[in-house]
Amino acid sequence: MSQTIDRTRPPKPGKQSQMLFPTFALHTMKNGIPVYVVENHAQPYISLQIVIRSGASSDGELPGLAEFTSNLLLSGAGKMSAQELAEEIDYLGASLDASAGRDETTIGLGVLSGFLPRALSIMADVVLRPTFPADEVQRERKQSIAALKQHRSDPAYLASVQFRREIHGDAPYGREIDGNEDSLRKINRAECSRYHQTYFTAGNAFFVAAGDVQVPEFLEMLEEHFGQWGGDRPERMSFAPVPGTGLPRIVIVDRPDSVQSALRVGAPGLARRDPDYIAMITINTLFGGYFNSRINNNLRERNGYTYGARSLVDSLLMPGTISVAASVGTGVTEAALREIFNELESITAEPVSETELEMVKSYIIGSQALQIETPGQVASFVRAIALFGLPHDYYQRFPAEVRELTREQLLDVARRYMRPDRMVGVIAGDARTIREKLEDICPVKVVNERGEEITV
């Protein structure tokens, strides 16, 4: 029957597969809108994204405006009311949604390819001719304020919002995408219309289609529905993080009786286009970006403080943040925080080991291979190329770029971005229980959920 095999070591790998990033095509409409297409006919399904190169960063004096406006796109467009529009889309079994990111706004359609013509004409109304009906504005306001209240009951949300405030101050990335009570009360129909007219222009848009796309017919359909769309690209903004002085510091967002503390510890990071970005995500992955990272091994596997801990790098047009995030038991808040600082200390003190580096490299390179299984996944990479202005062969070259990184390069990046003495630690938790012990680490202030300093 079964032969005896050597079980003490893993079997040798088979022949190395060539994982190539799938090809995609770039077409240009007559009015200049770029159309990226990832063709794949395995399933009778198409996903189409219309991306507007403006998002919450363009909120101006009204935080939440981009998100509010995009939520209302589906609340009436062309000759259709919100209900009529929903009935059409729902009947097709399709999904159509719109949401704002920090740098961009995306209107996304997912539909069986046979239903594309009907769905596309609805999508064109939604993007080009939203009507912003008064009763819908009122409903959206009410629901957005309630949703904000719901988000704020989540400690991890509170920690991340306060963390952005600390790092970015009044700059656009320091604000909440979903706004605040004041701004949501002020946003009205006129503001939404103005936002739409200013930013929803042909010069500020691109399309990404993936799946069962018949290219010539598809392009004809786009010309029919979007061929008349005009308008230039609005001026771009530029800004950078301002974490203030007094570093390192700890800020507690008070959440009385919380049984867990949600932690964020971090500092200003870099822009998506920065030449150091690949080195940054590599050192970050090793540090806290995957299960086998230093942070997770320490906080979860060695100490059992948390269900999971990780570190994150923003992927944005302007410099964002890098940070560690974890939810830990209230009683071990100080211990967990000290461990995070210890890990930051050691990652900036000496180069990572050759073994760790090799492992993280094959993880990053291999996981890219796993992330291009479906046309929709490929489309999200293509979208990043278009949004951040990366070279078209960026993901073809990506594995080689990762492979060539050295321990010294990673140490250099760690020393520039991950120094423990430059960190801001934000904790959403029970201030009365945790405050005193944290003061042994560095200066502590306590704030409420609006970010206003309070005494406890």
Place this chain on the structure above:
Amino acid sequence: MNQLRPEPSPMAFRSGSATIQFERYTLPNGLDVILHEDRKAPIAHVLVWYHVGSKNESFDRTGFAHLFEHMMFQGSENVAKTEHFSYVQGVGGSLNATTGQDRTNYFQTVPREYLGLALWLESDRMRSLKVTEENFQNQLSVVKEERKQRYDNAPYGLWYMTLLDMLFGGTAYGWSPIGDMAHLDASPLDAVQAFHQVFYVPNNATLVISGDFERDEVSRMVEEMFGGIRKGKEIERPAIVVREPSAQVRKTIVAPVPLPSVYIGFQSAAIGNADARALSILSLILNRGRSSRLQSSLVYGSQVAQNASAFSIDMEGAGMFVALATASEDATAEQVEAELWREIEAVRRDGVTERELGAAINHIHTSFATSFSKLQSISDTLAYYHVLCGDASRINDLLGEYTTVTAADIRRVAEQYLRPEVAAVLYYLPGVSGNDQ
């Protein structure tokens, strides 16, 4: 390592044309093997379903199946603690495991040349598990933090386990897989080995391999790695007899939540009962899209609700249908409950329209097209139908099965299952914890 979340039953449906081809066979030790070749990408997916979940726990050891799932990553004869992660991630693979009421699954996706590695890892922990008191204590505290993060400290986090208790209390479906931490504290280390010996045996497992591979080479590897693992004893599967509540049960949880929420639960059809399909279509009609009944009436019409949802959960010996909504700022739980009932009553009385039925079928078709472009969904669906319904080939009939459901069926199942006199009604109200009723 997720504890299975309450989700609608798998939406796994036939596409316009493509049939999912697979081969199934059984090793002499009882291990069921399913192979599905798919060369769209040079990757492979390895999935092991063990037919054991929280319903196999005793009432004073709840949560053990899920804690055990964590222990499966803590080392076996040739794989040290957490090496399972480092081996798989070290080649760029991804992996996870989940525990439900009826089954526990373990899965990894790897570049195709590392398929052997994944089989070696899975076979090593099937044939041997090596656990120490220290690792056991460590995972016990990880699970405790998981429970706090996802349930105790999460707004509305306790609704699911509470509803299970209200509807199925006294049976092994009366608790959720995360379980009771006091039970876990009282579990001895011996219990881990004993659990492995009883349930983690080849004759209680199904191995699904999908992706880019050579059929003969893979079946040889499976034979080498798994063929010599000893068959276990026949698994005892006591029938779970769920009794219908004799009257409506009501409960209120008071907690620091921002807005009141209302949950109405019913016992519904178990896996294998054809009514489960009609109920799952009904949940789409109530809930899917802004034009659906709950969305258009509660959320966008009267606006008493901030959000609303409905879904059915199918288990081997029971089913649960849930309609839920969170009140908007100026509405009460009572108002929300009344409107939920009005929508349920409307289906019971007047049924649904052909257009609504068509929309649901189109949605099912669409979700098939998206989910079956991933090996993970294909594999899990094959295992689901093989283990829980005894026929993996159902994967190719599902859309057909759904299209046979009529508007009359939907009205009938609504009348039969969604009756106020057998419902469990749960309120989650804002306030200081400890004032539950």
